Amino acid sequence: MKKIISFLLAAGLFITSCKQDLDVANPNAPTTSVFWQNATDAQQGVNAVYSTLHRDRMVLWQWFYYTVRSDEAFSVSPDVAIPNNMDRFLITDYNFARTNLVYADNYVGVFRANQVLDNVPNIEMDEALKARYLGEAKFLRAFFYYNLASLFGNVPLILITSKPTDLPANATREQVWEQAAKDLTEAAAVLPISYSGMDVGRVTKGAAYALLAKVYMQQRKYAEALTPLQWLVDGEGKSVYNLMPNYRDNFLSTTENNAESVFEWQLATNLSEFTPEDTQTPNQNYGSPLAQFLAPLNVGYSDAEIHRWVVNEFHKDKTTTGARDPRLTASFIYDSTDVRGPAFTQVYGQTFAQRYGLTGGNRNRVWLRKFSNDAETGRTSEGFRSANNYRFIRYADVLLMYAETLNELNRTADAYQHVNRVRQRAGLPTLTVARPNLTQEQFRSQIMHERVTELAGEGHRWNDLDRWGYFESQARINGLIQRDPAFTTFMLDRHRLLPLPQRDVDINPNLNQNPNY
């Protein structure tokens, strides 16, 4: 028995002596408890928010909802989910992945921004830099809510770092706009007017004012929109921004972050990327797949193309020398991108005539050129990694917004000069010369025309139509149907907004689906 006892004791000692430590550290990543300690952490936190802008649904499918769904563009993609859900208002699945992911990616950005806004204030660091970081995060959060309000409307407002148990109720579309306005106002107060060196591409005071103006204008709060626009055009912004002499410079990867750029999404090609998922690996795609999806037939997917009426808009004015509006060439690839016609129009290394012939259905097709890389020599195709930056807000847009706002505030005469600048850059006669003494109503129509010719395909058309009241009367819808038959299936009480992801509505009892879905 003694033997056993001594053995048991020995065994017990052995066991105790080699008892394993159960605190196993994660060697792969710091935990949340040791992060958010210094200025580097703050900067990386802010950078993560920017990273959202090149997530592919943000770049790609959001553009489809802003553009293809409007009367500017349409889709005959053989992937019929695209025309049905993104063009023709035939939405049968409220969990349609691409809709959900546009919504989700904006909230990924919100989650990232909220972490910065919750944690960076507690970091001991240079106060000015800290304020700027917080301003950048606020701007970006406001931008994500701008998209959510524009497309989905009554989304929940998440303003602190999410917890899995959060079950927020819908905010109204107005509340979402208001939150965006609040963030942008605070951001504009602290953001610098410009950056230099390795910080170029970060958001500026001007970007905050421009987006703030958009937010107000979408609510038709023109008086409020005036202040930020004044800063941009008549105030300090005047010395920062200008129109590029050459319109096409806004769409070339060789002339990025130029004087006309107000809010520009920074993109670059990563040859060894294999995923657009920016949390999976550093070998991610920080280029844009948009060029691949929009490129003409047999070059890219041709998943969206431009209605012919848009081209016709450009023919309403000639330049002062009697030539065709040069913006047509910069904007579209179609049979007459070259004014001499299909035999001279180059489409990625071949003439239009060579590629598509002179007869048949392809002759009348129009593809957007603005995001393309066809200017690069030897380019015969696109890809998922376009480095061509997306200038989401250009100064020309700001000038037209300013003109529109002044006109809405019954200052039509004051508005002329800003439209003139835009027209003059394109070589057109000024509006003062071409169409003097327009009434407010006439000027409003003129602005609609000007925005099409200047900004076609740049992702603002849906909001323009919304702001101009097109989705609030059947008469206006009938007008749209003339330009885009897809609006035949548009229902006034439903399709102004997209359905919220059914998954979220299913999970959260406090969340209601958008009306009539």
Added chain:
Amino acid sequence: MEILVPKSIPIATKTDQSRWLHKFTFTVTAIILLFGLSSQIIYAQQVTVTGRVTTTNNEGLPGVTVLVKGTSSGTTTDASGDYSLAVPAGQENGALIFSFIGYETQEVPLNNRTTVNVTLADDAKALEEVVVIGYQTIRKQDLTGAASVINPEAAQKVTANSVGESIQGLAPGVTVRNTGRPGANAAVDIRGVASFTNTTPLYVIDGMIADANTTINTNDIESMQILKDASAAAIYGSRAGNGVIIITTKRGKEGPAKIGVSVKHGVQQLPKLWDVMNSEEFAATQRQQYLNSGATPPASVALTPPTNGSVLHYTLTDTDWQKETTQLGSLADYNISLSGGSQAGNYLISGSYFTNEGTVVGNSFDRASVRVNTQGTKGRITFGENLVLTHSWEERPLLANAFYDMPQLLPVIPVQSDALINSAANNPGGWGLGDPVTAPSYAWNYIAMTELFNTTHQYSRIVGNAYADVKFFDWLTYRFNAGVDAGIDRHQNLRTQGNWVLGQAFEASHVYQNRQNFSTLLFEHTINFNKKLDRHNINGVLGYTQQHTWRDILEARRNDLVNFGGEYLTTISSAVGDQTSEGRILDDFRINGTLGRINYTYNDKYLLTLTGRYDQDSRFAAQYRNAFFPSVALGWRISQEEFLNAAWISDLKLRASYGQLGIITVGSWDYIGGINNNPRVVFGADNQTIAVGAYQARLANPDLRWETRTSRNIGLDGSFFNNRVLVTADYYHSLSEDVLVQLPIAYYLGNLGGDPFVNAASLSNRGVEFSATYRSSENPFKWDISANFTTIKNRIEDIGNLGEGINYLQVGATRSQLGRGVGEWFVVETNGIFQSEEEVLNHKNSKGTVIQPFSKPGDIRFVDLNDDGQINDDDRTFKGSPWPKLQTGAQFNAAYGGFNFNLQLVGVFGQTVFNDVRRILDSYVNTNFRRDISPWTTTNTNTSDPRLGLNSEQGIDFNNRYSSDRWLENASYVRLRNIEIGYNLPATFLSRLHTNNARLFISGQNLLTITKYRGLDPDVTSASILERGIDAGSWPASRVYSIGLNFEF
């Protein structure tokens, strides 16, 4: 995260070489072993012994096994009990062993006699059969928990990739779902589903916790027990909630060296393919489809073919994609073993080679393994080890599923054609991809993919344990056991230039490698005791165990392969483009466990078992790290009672158990929020700076806890008529609580990287298990039949606080709702086809709103369940369950003379499967059509297939609604799982070959399946627990014809 990316052709050459080398080495070894040993066999005169075996009533006893002790020479008695046996030279003074089920085995010394008559007595110890229940082996009669013993012979009759696959239908309560893919594991669950995230049972191989996946050779298995209730499994505590499968491998037996050889060859074929249209039929149908919608048909099906260009017209092309993609598979399984032993020790060395070329091109699996099991005793100390080394190769394209794509592909597209070579379109190989305008198809050209993206996987693994037993007293033994399961996985993708699907983006050629090292180390100290005092018997085990599991991954990739003389160089360094690398520790966790079990019996009549385990696991936060898993079980052997003294009852035992088990499904650090530093942003005037971003991407739940399964079991074991009839029946009820679930969290939380786990749910499973065996061995025609059935009813008892009105998890077309089963179908109901415009207009809600105004005659009518005048997700309702109502299995064995016969049947009834492949085909969107389709037309109204048209029409698009009962099918089936006919070569013939016994057999597996299911195989294996019954192109179980030979000398 899987980042398995690209490969191509030359690596196959290399793998083939190494595989061939392994085959060669194996064959040479086998030959040397065979000849080396056979040369030692001495040619000598034999003596024939005859005699008769009788019962105590002096009746001749047929079927008795007569064996020369210490050899494997033997025979059986004939119908009158007579036998005749050739006794090898040198054994004239040996002994004969007479054995027969239900009778006491007798050993009779020969003493140079040539006639030996024997009377066999009824065996009082027939129930001495033992069961391995984890750290202990007990007599079956003392078992109080629910455990099934699998007959390894039955399991090995099936040609299987994995242990799981081999046991389908053999034991009640064990659900096995198989696929036919080489190298694929079967899905095994025991007594339903106790967790939403993991239903895999714990495998214990010779005491080592190690997954018995396809890298483990099934031929080495000596015995297999399945622990199903808490009492049986509680000794494995925190990980036993899904049941435990204990595998014991073969060891050498006392006696001279024996060599066993088995060889099996087989062919595999797919029992069924989709019946889709040929080119001519497809062209006519697609033309009609476009015309019906007022559109111009694509040029590939036009009546006037284009004269030239990349489009090959249907009259020139008629591709049977399924035929091109599938093939006759082949199987071969070679095993050789050398074993023997004495009182002081025993040994077994075995080598095996298994190879399986799949039924789909580009899929194969090969496994070579060597096992060494030895044991030696010196005095009070016994040492031993069980060790297997395995190496497996797998060729398996990672990205595509042939069963999803091949029926969809258009017959008007050629597999490959010189006319399609187009470097500008990144199609240097001229693969048939279709064309967006002239032949739209977005299915993958599987053959192109296997060529352009070659993927190989290699798994090297060592599994085993070593132990030392110290016998302090007859009744007390200490054991130190050390176990290891370690290995290296290697994956390589070789991506060469070209596309395999229309519209595929350009991807640089590259080589990618992924290497993972893993190891689990186990150290255990246990004390076993067994003490008998008068009528009290107490035995049990106490122990302490430590486990450490670790896995890391290293990935590297480099673009731009270099090609010399038509062959690509395939090492990372040989490529010349961009390179990337990744590496991290995937798992690092530790478990400490303190365990104990006490079995007490009084008078062999009343039984009590107490089991408990205290586990500590590093995968939880400190306050949740410890848990105790207890169980108690009682048994009552009624047959020992005076009042039940019936001769026909051999044994009858009632048993009951109660206890708790755990399940862990979390990763090593899931409870702590981690910072993700992958985000990148481009800054700088010329986009020169790639700046690093970091934040918490994935929400974490610091309150992760164990899942616990409280299990109750009542069972009855009986054997009757001298153990000819064996019956086991169990009723079980288990309640799983704190079930970890990745609750699908809302998008507005902005979470990435997967939904966090929450201990939110509770599930119950209950049902009845029954198995019975009848054995008839009195006559020369011997047979036995076994049958079992299982019912499983699971119910969600709690789903967690998801907010008011939400009591379900919604995944795809399934809903797991409080009070219902897991993953029931939740879809919109259909109600026939509109036969006329009038019917469309009459399909109104109570307020008179036309529900489907866009539909046309020939479109599907959906039920507006909530009467709101439109069809949407609010109209979904429960439409069946993926869970079978009844699962059954049956085995029949018969033997007459040298012939024997085995038949296995599996029947599964009452489950509903979502046929997702049929959904794709019947949606008529850029795919081929089923040949037996009968679309509605004004003259063909009696059909369930809607009208042909393009889904640019809303009515057509609506017909294809995913959430719809149109895709649900009854998948009940009965399957002839295995049929085998064997022949034992006669002893006279064998003695000339110096072989003790030899058996030749042919078998057929999955020869016949009776089912109404319209897909390829109703035995659907879905990877998802919540979407258990979805058939998104499950690889069907193959039909296997094989022939084999086993012999021993």
